[in-house]
Amino acid sequence: MHARSALFDLYGDHLRSRGGRAPVAVLIRLLEPLGVSAPAVRTALSRMVAQEWLTADDAGGYALTEHARTWLDEAGVRIYRTDEADWDGHWHLRVLSPITDRARRERVRSRLRFLGMAPVSDSTWVSPRASAEVDRLLEEEGVDTIAFTSQDAEPTDALLGAFDLTALGSAYDAWLGEAAALVAPTVGRGTGDDVSAFVVRSELLHSWRKFLFSDPGLPRELLPGDWPGHRAAAFFDEHATRLLPAASRFIDHHLQGATR
Structure with a gap:
């Protein structure tokens, strides 16, 4: 997992709801179980500051910018599908x-x-x-x-063709097989220790987040009834929710340690 992607996942999934800031030492410790080295974290942080995703403070902390918060808010809506209102036809x-x-x-x-x-x-x-x-x-x-x-853009099939739903459906089917193998060690035996839960959930989220670049989040009215994305979303929701408490304990342990 690349350091920049891991940081976006970490801020979006955990730190955004905890003030959106963390010391660099904590960020390094949090990403270590994911195989991200300290130099890679520092390099990625510097680049994210230059790109105005983060701001650095004199105390060695890195906080989300307003632009980053807005971007992560929109990404979060699509990842967790918290805004599935009926399509207005436009x-x-x-x-x-x-x-x-x-x-x-x-x-x-x-x-x-x-x-x-x-x-x-x-x-x-x-x-x-x-x-x-x-x-x-x-x-x-x-x-x-x-x-x-x-509301008059036609034909609908041509508009939907721009999204290549056949390839997207195949990608969801492939993801389901890979995700099932990823979470298998934590199924039926609890979530394991907090570190393992954090790692598995992070990898699950990282793989799921890639669909942000290929799935536009089309309304249900425009999708087939047996759409593989629905099955994949249900699987993600089930296991991301199941692993969240233990993963959150891992995050909170390190954040609380930084304030002692």
């Missing part, structure tokens, strides 16, 4: 001006996919959900955009 479209720089173009495309949009063409992106973060991203990147919302 499609949200963005037509982008050409981005000539390849690295910048790929960065924008990757972040748009993370925010639940998919390309209908090279310039036109669509989502059934509104997202303030999409407009913030395009403004930050200086991309001229035509934005509009429509």
Whole structure:
């Protein structure tokens, strides 16, 4: 697990609800069981400060920026599906001006996919959900955009085709097999010790979080009734919830130790 990804998971899943700040020494100890070295943690922290995800203080602590909190809030809604209101029938479209720089173009495309949009063409992106973060991203990147919302966008099959649901469904089926093997040592025999619960839950979350870049969180109205993502989500919810108390004890032990 890369240090930067591990830090995003740690802040998003645990530290965000505990003030969003931790000393560097605690961060190193928390990520050690995941095989992340101290130099890798320090390097990742420096880069995340430069990218304005974190701020550093004189006491050696690192805290989430407001931008990071907003980003993690949106990610959390999609990871745990806490906002599954009925779809209002609107499609949200963005037509982008050409981005000539390849690295910048790929960065924008990757972040748009993370925010639940998919390309209908090279310039036109669509989502059934509104997202303030999409407009913030395009403004930050200086991309001229035509934005509009429509209930008349057709055909629906062509719009859904932008999300490649066949490949996504296969990915969910594959994930279920891998996730079952991951949590198997903790099933039927309790969660094990707190460290093991933290490690297994972290790895489960890390693998599940990858779907943020491929699954736009389409409303149930637009998905097949036997959608594999529903089975995968139920599995994730069951085991993430089961392992949370022990994983939380591990986090709290180290955070409390830092204040003594």
